[in-house]
Amino acid sequence: MNFFLLKFQFKTCNSKKLPLQKFKNMSDVVICPKCSSEFTYEQDELMVCSQCFYEWNPKETAAENDNSGKILDANGNELQDGDSVVVVKDLPVKGAPKPVKAGTKVKNIRLRPDSDHNIDCKIDGFGSMALKSEFVKKA
Ligand SMILES: [Zn+2]
DSSP, rough: OHHHHHHHHHHHHHHTOOOOGGGGTTOOOOOHHHHHHHSSEEEEEEEEEEETTOOHHHHHHHHHHHHHSSOTTTSSSOTTTOOOOEEEEEEEEEEEEBBBTTOOEOOEEETTSSSOOOEEEEETTTEEEEEEEEEEEOE
């Protein structure tokens, strides 16, 4: 993606108050490391988030991602698709009357490295859930 084109697209949608969503499927969408927004744009050497105005250097972030591509549990063990894990602390669930209790076993997780809640799973009594890997450990 050419820099000027990106800039032009941003200005175009901004001036018309169109959501940037339209460009969501571009192959080189950059996710804001702070708020996970996809509505980011390039400014000189930096990337800027239009949602939280966080600025960062994509080259530095890319270097970090090389190390953090793995999804680690609370003990620093790498998790894999299909693993079983145990929840290590009570997790409040939006819309549910009770939290997912510490010690709850979760089978057959699916990893979602691009998401803030990087584990998809099903929990008995709750249904489909998205968890953070830091709140589980490998069973
Ligand atoms: Zn942001």
